[in-house]
Amino acid sequence: MYHSPVLLDDSVKGLNIIPHGTYVDATYGGGGHSKVILKKLGPKGRLVAFDQDSDAHKNKIIDSRLKLIESNFKFLNNHLNYLQISQIDGLLADFGISSYQIDTKTRGFSIRFDYKLDMRMDQSQDMDAQFIINKYDREKLENIFQNYGELRNYRRIVDTIISERKNNEIKTSGDLKRILEPLSNKSEKNKFLAKVFQAIRIEVNDEINIIKSLLLQSSKMLKKGGRLVCISYHSLEDRLVKRFIQNGTFESDAISDIYGNKELKFKKVGNLISPDEKEVRLNNRSRSAKLRVAEKI
Numbered sequence: 001m002y003h004s005p006v007l008l009d010d011s012v013k014g015l016n017i018i019p020h021g022t023y024v025d026a027t028y029g030g031g032g033h034s035k036v037i038l039k040k041l042g043p044k045g046r047l048v049a050f051d052q053d054s055d056a057h058k059n060k061i062i063d064s065r066l067k068l069i070e071s072n073f074k075f076l077n078n079h080l081n082y083l084q085i086s087q088i089d090g091l092l093a094d095f096g097i098s099s100y101q102i103d104t105k106t107r108g109f110s111i112r113f114d115y116k117l118d119m120r121m122d123q124s125q126d127m128d129a130q131f132i133i134n135k136y137d138r139e140k141l142e143n144i145f146q147n148y149g150e151l152r153n154y155r156r157i158v159d160t161i162i163s164e165r166k167n168n169e170i171k172t173s174g175d176l177k178r179i180l181e182p183l184s185n186k187s188e189k190n191k192f193l194a195k196v197f198q199a200i201r202i203e204v205n206d207e208i209n210i211i212k213s214l215l216l217q218s219s220k221m222l223k224k225g226g227r228l229v230c231i232s233y234h235s236l237e238d239r240l241v242k243r244f245i246q247n248g249t250f251e252s253d254a255i256s257d258i259y260g261n262k263e264l265k266f267k268k269v270g271n272l273i274s275p276d277e278k279e280v281r282l283n284n285r286s287r288s289a290k291l292r293v294a295e296k297i
Contacts, residue, residue: 004032004282004283004285004286005029005030005032005033005036005094006094006096006231006275006279006283006285006286006289007231007273007275007279007286007289007291008032008033008036009036010273010291011033011092011094011229011231011291012033012036012037012040012092014092014227014229014269014270014291014293015037015089015090015092015227015229016090016227017037017040017041017045017089017090018045018089019040019041019042019044019045020041020042020044020045021041021045021046021088021089021090022045022046022047022048022085022087022088022089023037023041023045023046023047023048023088023089023090023091023092024047024048024049024050024076024080024088024090024091024092024221025037025047025048025049025050025092026049026050026073026076026091026092026093026214027050027051027073027092027093027094027095027096028049028050028051028056028059028068029051029056029059029094030056030059031049031056031059031060031061033092033094034047034049034061034066035061037092038061038063038065038066041065043065045065046065046067046085047063047065047066047067048066048067048069048079048080048083048085048088049066049067049068049069050068050069050071050072050073050076050079051068051069051070052070052071052072052073052121052122053121053122053123054070054123057070067083072122072210073093073210073214074210074213074214076214076217076218076221077217077220077221080221087221087222087223087226088221088222088223088226089222089223089226089227090222090226090227090228090229091218091221091222091226091227091228091229092229092230093211093214093229093230093231094231095207095211095230095231095232095233095237096231096233096285096289097109097121097201097233107119107120109197109201110173110197111173111177111190111193111194111197113173113174114172114173114174114177115172115173115174116130116171116172116173117129117130117133117170117171117172117173117175117176117200118130119197119200119201119204119205120204120205121204121205122205127204128204129200129201129204130169130170130171132144132200132203132204133161133165133170133176133200134165134169134170138158138162141157141158141161141162142154142155142158144199144200144202144203145157145158145196145199147199147236148198148199148200148202148203148208148236149195149196149198149199150195150235150236151192151195151196151199153183156183157180157183157196160179160180160183161176161179161180164179173197176196177193180192180193180196181193198234202236207237208236208237208240211237211240211241212240212250215228215230215240215241215244219248219265219266219296222296223296224296224297225295225296226295226296227269227293227294227295227296228245228266228293228294228295228296229291229292229293230291230292230293231289231290231291232289232290232292233288233289233290234288238290238292241292242292244266245266245267245268245292245294246268247262247264248262248263248264248265248266264297265296265297266294266295266296266297267294267295267297268292268293268294269293269294269295270293272290272291272292273290273291273292273293274289274290274291275287275289
């Protein structure tokens with residue numbers, strides 16, 4: 001299976017689908033969310049889906065109401081304008097890496113395999129994880145592991161990488177694991193390595209900036225009353241979504257006009273939703289998911 005859609009019922013319910021409406025699935029993956037959205041749309045409904053990973057397009061659902069675009073969702077506005085879509089009724093984004101990408105060893109995402117350090121979601125881009133580990137200077141590497149991995153011992157991690165690469169290029173996930181494992185407690189080894197790989201993956205794919213871009217574009221493209229539904233998997237993503245919904249910005253304080261009135265774009269709908277015990281039991285990778293829903297003001 002390419003991907004088990006996380007929080008499927010809650011996320012689609014959050015869209016509050018109008019049968020004749022126009023919706024966006026910003027992260028198509030295996031098409032699990034899109035399939036349910038299409039079931040709720042009528043003959044005049046429309047769904048535009050995005051996925052930059054060419055492998056995801058092998059899962060395309062044959063349906064005249066679906067337009068699947070091989071592109072990063074940071075180009076949302078451009079593609080919608082090209083399709084002559086000026087506004088949408090709802091947008092769903094699942095920011096998680098797919099099970100298929102994790103389980104395909106040649107993609108280099110997983111700590112379970114010893115394969116080339118890659119981690120590119122878009123296989124056509126030049127920069128991969130191997131380039132970052134072997135070519136980035138100390139300052140850039142420290143920034144990645146401190147801010148994207150939230151690792152306390154980020155300086156030791158960078159010292160070790162720089163020392164090792166002077167003698168031998170770090171080519172595979174196995175190479176990286178071997179040199180960094182001694183820096184973690186045995187009981188927390190997998191958690192430590194997962195944070196290391198997360199930090200590198202975020203940098204390779206510029207994930208934080210791209211999520212910010214999508215959220216900003218959503219505030220322009222959604223109709224009044226339109227729904228924004230986001231599924232996040234770590235604190236960096238969830239913090240961006242939470243602050244954007246609450247404050248209309250990515251900072252901790254909202255932007256205000258000259259009279260002190262907050263310039264908000266969305267209002268929160270319901271409370272934070274996490275997978276229940278049954279879903280986590282069936283799909284362990286859903287355990288860290290957080291779902292937030294907002295409505296355009």
